[in-house]
Amino acid sequence: MVRIIQQRGKCIGCNACVEADAFRWRISRHDGKCTLVHGVEKKGFFGVVVGDEELESSLAAAHNCPVNIIKVQKVS
Amino acid sequence: MAPVGSFESLWAAIHAGADSIYFGIEQLNMRARSIANFTIDDLSEITAICLENKVKSYLTLNTILYDHDINLMRRVVDAAKANWIDAIIASDYAVLNYANKIGVEVHISTQANVSNIDTVEFFAAFADVVVLARELSLLQVASISREIKRRNITGPSGKLMKLELFAHGALCMAISGKCYLSLHSDFASANRGACVQNCRRSYIVTDKEQGIEFEVDNEYIMSAKDLCTIDFLDEMIQAGVTVLKIEGRGRSADYVHTTISCYREAIDAYMEGTYHKDKVVAWKDRLSTVFNRGFWDGYYLGRKMGEWSNVYGSKATKKKIYLGKGIKYFQKAAAAEFKLEAFGLQVGDDILITGPKTGVLQTTVKEIRVNDVSCLSASKGDAVSIALEHKIRRSDKLYKFVDS
Numbered sequence: 404m405v406r407i408i409q410q411r412g413k414c415i416g417c418n419a420c421v422e423a424d425a426f427r428w429r430i431s432r433h434d435g436k437c438t439l440v441h442g443v444e445k446k447g448f449f450g451v452v453v454g455d456e457e458l459e460s461s462l463a464a465a466h467n468c469p470v471n472i473i474k475v476q477k478v479s
Numbered sequence: 480m481a482p483v484g485s486f487e488s489l490w491a492a493i494h495a496g497a498d499s500i501y502f503g504i505e506q507l508n509m510r511a512r513s514i515a516n517f518t519i520d521d522l523s524e525i526t527a528i529c530l531e532n533k534v535k536s537y538l539t540l541n542t543i544l545y546d547h548d549i550n551l552m553r554r555v556v557d558a559a560k561a562n563w564i565d566a567i568i569a570s571d572y573a574v575l576n577y578a579n580k581i582g583v584e585v586h587i588s589t590q591a592n593v594s595n596i597d598t599v600e601f602f603a604a605f606a607d608v609v610v611l612a613r614e615l616s617l618l619q620v621a622s623i624s625r626e627i628k629r630r631n632i633t634g635p636s637g638k639l640m641k642l643e644l645f646a647h648g649a650l651c652m653a654i655s656g657k658c659y660l661s662l663h664s665d666f667a668s669a670n671r672g673a674c675v676q677n678c679r680r681s682y683i684v685t686d687k688e689q690g691i692e693f694e695v696d697n698e699y700i701m702s703a704k705d706l707c708t709i710d711f712l713d714e715m716i717q718a719g720v721t722v723l724k725i726e727g728r729g730r731s732a733d734y735v736h737t738t739i740s741c742y743r744e745a746i747d748a749y750m751e752g753t754y755h756k757d758k759v760v761a762w763k764d765r766l767s768t769v770f771n772r773g774f775w776d777g778y779y780l781g782r783k784m785g786e787w788s789n790v791y792g793s794k795a796t797k798k799k800i801y802l803g804k805g806i807k808y809f810q811k812a813a814a815a816e817f818k819l820e821a822f823g824l825q826v827g828d829d830i831l832i833t834g835p836k837t838g839v840l841q842t843t844v845k846e847i848r849v850n851d852v853s854c855l856s857a858s859k860g861d862a863v864s865i866a867l868e869h870k871i872r873r874s875d876k877l878y879k880f881v882d883s
Contacts, residue, residue, distance in 0.1 A: 416547065416551075
């Protein structure tokens with residue numbers, strides 16, 4: 404399994420993560436920041452655990468992020 | 480016009496004599512990467528401080544905008560209107576269009592790269608003030624200024640268009656902000672305020688055939704020196720520029736304080752007819768004590784193409800080291816108490832106090848008291864009292880200047 408974490412407050416809304424993984428990331432038209440689909444908030448950090456099939460695209464999203472607010476961890 | 484990236488800088492700008500300030504909120508400004516960006520909720524406090532101190536406030540909203548940014552942009556412009564912000568600094572037509580619809584004044588950002596009189600005429604339908612491209616020469620600026628009067632180009636207010644120009648601060652190696660270097664290397668678009676400043680680094684050139692590496696010696700070839708116009712400020716003003724803008728929303732409060740006070744003195748001296756080359760030397764000395772990459776006169780004098788910095792980071796002649804934090808201010812005794820957490824302090828040291836309510840205070844230590852006993856120096860761990868005329872607060876930090 405893979406855990407994806409996003410520090411949403413620091414998002415600058417550049418759309419780079421959506422370009423990498425449009426299934427997991429949606430840009431919000433409300434505040435222009437990116438939303439982690441099914442992410443659950445805890446003290447400003449949004450997290451979700453997904454299947455291994457999303458590892459590659461999640462890593463691409465994290466790599467694309469210009470402000471380094473996306474972290475991807477392998478969990479058992 | 481002073482750059483403001485924090486409440487410390489805001490107070491520093493006001494105390495140093497700025498006529499106006501500019502700042503960004505949320506992510507749609509050219510310093511989106513900065514750690515301390517203001518939010519929409521800070522707007523009311525900023526305008527309250529500005530109104531009270533009779534300083535005009537301008538809000539930057541000058542990144543490239545995508546469809547998903549439009550709602551946030553509208554909310555920011557609405558909030559600016561509700562909070563009596565004097566104008567929005569913008570380059571994207573969506574902002575011009577919306578701000579005009581709801582009656583908020585707009586200034587055209589340098590991101591729009593306005594470089595000729597016909598473009599000024601075009602923007603006159605939307606804005607009263609245009610920030611000209613930093614790549615123009617003063618001859619070109621003077622010609623634009625003359626033509627505004629000759630053609631009687633007026634903005635929405637009915638008054639003649641005003642010209643604003645960057646007077647001091649960092650320059651871009653590309654035409655103001657139109658750079659993709661950072662996007663290619665780090666997916667971080669400079670035009671969304673996320674520039675990672677690759678141009679400020681040094682580089683190695685590799686010979687593809689033999690793999691020999693040459694370090695590009697001596698120069699950070701893409702890192703332009705900082706713009707400084709204080710030695711030809713008279714020519715800047717005579718060219719018809721009415722607003723002089725200082726760059727540096729990402730820089731510290733003491734940078735704001737020093738640059739604003741130097742340019743304030745220089746402008747006042749010009750107006751009084753006492754602007755003199757001797758004074759320029761003193762101002763330049765002071766300007767070089769805060770963050771800079773070395774100075775040059777940009778493209779305004781049109782002499783020489785790019786001058787490049789030979790250092791990474793700052794060439795400031797002084798650096799500040801953190802000493803400790805504020806504890807209490809004694810009004811009657813006019814003394815401030817600090818806790819020294821990192822280093823000691825001596826009589827004669829040049830100190831700097833910064834804080835979100837205090838702004839920037841710079842002074843020389845005349846007397847130190849530890850446990851109510853006067854002494855020549857205090858060491859780390861001591862709680863010291865220093866004679867000080869200005870109030871300090873618990874949120875303030877104490878620094879000492881040392882030569883770098």
